[in-house]
Amino acid sequence: MANKSVSRIARAKINLDLVITGQRADGYHLLDSLVVFADFGDQITVSPAEKLSLTISGPFGRGLLRQSDNLVLRSAQLLRDRFDIRVGAQIELIKNLPISSGIGGGSADAAAALKALTELWGLCDKIPEMSDLPLLLGADVPVCMASETRRMSGIGEVLTPVSLKKNLYMLLVNPGVSVSTAAIFQARAKRQAPFSKPLNIPPEIDDLAQLRHLLVARGNDLQREACLVEPVISEVLNHLYATEGCIYSAMSGSGATCFAIYETCEAARTAEGEISQGTQSWWVQVMQVI
Numbered sequence: 001m002a003n004k005s006v007s008r009i010a011r012a013k014i015n016l017d018l019v020i021t022g023q024r025a026d027g028y029h030l031l032d033s034l035v036v037f038a039d040f041g042d043q044i045t046v047s048p049a050e051k052l053s054l055t056i057s058g059p060f061g062r063g064l065l066r067q068s069d070n071l072v073l074r075s076a077q078l079l080r081d082r083f084d085i086r087v088g089a090q091i092e093l094i095k096n097l098p099i100s101s102g103i104g105g106g107s108a109d110a111a112a113a114l115k116a117l118t119e120l121w122g123l124c125d126k127i128p129e130m131s132d133l134p135l136l137l138g139a140d141v142p143v144c145m146a147s148e149t150r151r152m153s154g155i156g157e158v159l160t161p162v163s164l165k166k167n168l169y170m171l172l173v174n175p176g177v178s179v180s181t182a183a184i185f186q187a188r189a190k191r192q193a194p195f196s197k198p199l200n201i202p203p204e205i206d207d208l209a210q211l212r213h214l215l216v217a218r219g220n221d222l223q224r225e226a227c228l229v230e231p232v233i234s235e236v237l238n239h240l241y242a243t244e245g246c247i248y249s250a251m252s253g254s255g256a257t258c259f260a261i262y263e264t265c266e267a268a269r270t271a272e273g274e275i276s277q278g279t280q281s282w283w284v285q286v287m288q289v290i
């Protein structure tokens with residue numbers, strides 16, 4: 001057991017596209033998605049303690065304070081049960097990512113907690129015995145364990161590396177509405193929307209023109225439902241498309257966060273300024289894909 005604190009960044013996850021290719025008998029949907037990770041996120045720090053405890057702070061911390069079922073504590077409990085761990089941990093979560101926003105904050109926290117506690121509790125040699133745990137915590141947790149660019153399929157557990165050869169600068173915009181992932185999937189199933197065919201994604205993407213071509217062909221199959229539930233998402237997309245230098249824009253995951261891709265960091269920062277004027281309540285964040 002480590003006697004020092006261990007910290008991990010729980011990076012924001014962005015689905016650049018998301019096609020739904022089928023549905024399993026248990027209701028879960030089969031997906032195909034190109035997923036990237038941001039150079040920022042929540043922060044998890046775990047320290048030695050007799051009991052398990054969680055403190056939450058940060059700009060979006062208040063949204064979680066009254067909720068007993070935090071994914072970070074579920075990760076810790078799962079790990080303790082699996083390896084019969086008798087000690088606890090003091091866990092600090094700094095919540096920088098909006099809640100229920102399609103950028104996987106909870107999943108990233110769960111993955112970061114698993115990694116940090118594995119180190120704190122001296123379980124690194126047991127990693128091969130914990131490969132099933134991420135999916136037990138959520139469909140996005142396996143890709144958040146990788147925390148770098150992947151093609152994600154199955155219900156989220158089949159991961160293939162994809163190499164982006166060009167730096168990617170993006171702007172993330174969330175209009176301040178929480179969207180339930182389950183509700184958006186259910187709305188799509190209720191409409192009996194047809195399933196999409198997975199389109200080829202090459203193992204290497206050389207430039208932004210090639211990336212744009214791929215994304216335009218695939219899109220996000222949850223975007224239509226999310227825009228019906230929260231029409232402000234269409235407004236966000238219209239704003240992003242209108243920014244100077246926007247190469248491509250779409251919604252991430254089940255929403256409501258949308259992204260736009262730019263060639264340079266300066267272009268993303270200029271767009272940030274444009275969007276922030278007159279939309280003060282929206283969360284706007286420039287990021288680089290790691």
Ligand SMILES: C[C@](O)(CO)[C@H](O)COP(=O)(O)OP(=O)(O)OC[C@H]1O[C@@H](n2ccc(N)nc2=O)[C@H](O)[C@@H]1O
Nearest residue numbers: 015027028029107138139140141155181182185253254
């Ligand atoms: C939309 C995505 O964010 C894309 O990355 C993920 O597929 C969602 O991942 P997540 O939030 O970790 O999802 P979970 O917490 O496992 O599931 C929430 C709900 O979404 C639906 N769900 C989720 C994932 C999936 N492949 N099919 C589904 O139908 C299920 O109704 C489930 O009850």
Ligand SMILES: Nc1ncnc2c1ncn2[C@@H]1O[C@H](COP(=O)(O)OP(=O)(O)OP(=O)(O)O)[C@@H](O)[C@H]1O
Nearest residue numbers: 070071099100101102103104105106107109140253
């Ligand atoms: N540490 C956590 N951070 C955020 N949400 C959490 C956490 N623990 C539990 N939750 C709950 O998980 C649900 C999903 O939250 P999250 O912010 O991960 O959604 P999301 O960004 O839409 O995720 P995804 O893109 O994976 O669908 C919310 O109902 C939230 O209350």
